[in-house]
Amino acid sequence: MRIYLSRPDITEKEIEAVCAVLRSPNLSLGPKLPEFENAFTEYIGRKRAVAVNSGTSGLFLCILALEIGPGDEVITTPFTFIASATTIMMAGAKPVFVDIDPETLNIDPAKIESKITQKTKAVLPVEAFGSPAGFDKICQIAQKHNLIVLEDSCEALGSELNGKKAGTFGRMSVFAFYPNKQITTGEGGMILTDDDDLADICVSLRNQGRGKGDSWLSHERLGYNYRISDINCALGIVQLSRIDEIKAKRKQVAKWYQQMLISDDRLIVPTESAGCDVSWFVFVVQLAKSFTLEQRNKILEAMKAKGIQVANYFSPVHLQPFMAEQFGYKEGDFPVTESVAERTIALPFYNNLTKDEVAIVCKTLKEVLG
Ligand SMILES: Cc1ncc(COP(=O)(O)O)c(C=O)c1O
Secondary structure, X not given: OOEOOXXXXXXXXXXXXXXXXXXXXXXXXXXXXXXXXXXXXXXXXXXXXXXXXXXXXXXXXXHHHOOOOOOOEEEEOOOOOOHHHHHHHHOOOEEEEOOEOOOOOOEOHHHOHHHOOOOEEEEEOEOHHHOOOOHHHHHHHHHHOOOEEEEEOOOOOOOEEOOEEOOOOOOEEEEEOOOOXXXXXXXXEEEEEOOHHHHHHHHXXXXXXXXXXXXXXXXXXXXXXXXXEHHHHHHHHHHHHOHHHHXXXXXXXXXXXXXXXXXXXXXXXXXXOOOEEOOOOOEEEEEOOOOOHHHHHHHHHHHHHOOEOOEOOOOOHHHOHHHHHHHOOOOOOOHHHHHHHOOEEEEOOOOOOOHHHHHHHHHHHHHHHO
8 A cells, every 4th residue: 555645636638738739840939838828827817927847947037037146135934945045046145034933834924024134135935835824914024125025836826815816925926836736737837927027037038048039049148948848838728727626626635634633632733824725735734842853753754664655844944954054054043943844744645635545644643653
């Protein structure tokens, strides 16, 4: 028996759409690229969408387009996937971490202002595990201090806070489509903004710095190849058309986990914060505060030995060796992040996980907890 941590949900419709592109002459820069982008602007409700080959490239291009670079500081969370911070560094700017709120697991709005300096140019908040909790407050603080908000929505496609969609909080925002995400393109990402100039710069940067109407061999700026193929876009178009169904399936799986685990006082079980309609990315429980890191790691190993894939989302970004070395971060700098990160267990989570499988995961977890 084996229960996977995540599995993509690919139907015949996706397979047919991909095959249709393969039968066409346009494998890249064809009609599926604008079709995918237009489907996104319509779904999120923003003016422009620029599809790229990963969430990481999307964040990096936003940072370049926003002219964030050497000498600038960007406030972000240490409780995230590494790319939220490394894309700031790729542009030569400094990630400045702010600890998280233990309830929402997102940047603690109350701790932002003390980290703002003359050099602070932007705030890069992340909807951890898909939840936009606290984003209204984070944006208010950014606005008060005239800071740009670059929203890392890579985990939050379909989530809302008080009826406002994830991906509409930042001046620019980015989604990602790795196969464990709500929708997948295999690999891929999407930049959203209402600013035509910023979108046009991203379009150019993604395609070797070519300008509008430029020929293939003329380039108006230093650019990259962060293009996404029409094969990936075709997959994404069908996946996005199913987002309501996908969100509902994931909500159901989360509900089963909540029902089966919520009464166990050895666990802290995630629920939706007030005002949030979460499109669940992963389902991450925390062990109670009495558990140590060593105990958590043993539990992870015991679950894996029983054929159930689990993970330690996230390992604090500031304690990654190269980060600690470059910026001097050390244990104890962000105690909430460190405490939460030591006790997390990401459980198997995907659209088509059955109630029986969820029951097996929960039963095994309870046994392993002793
Ligand atoms: C919060 C966050 N930011 C950025 C990324 C980067 O996306 P990608 O893996 O597509 O480069 C991810 C993806 O895992 C993510 O979860």
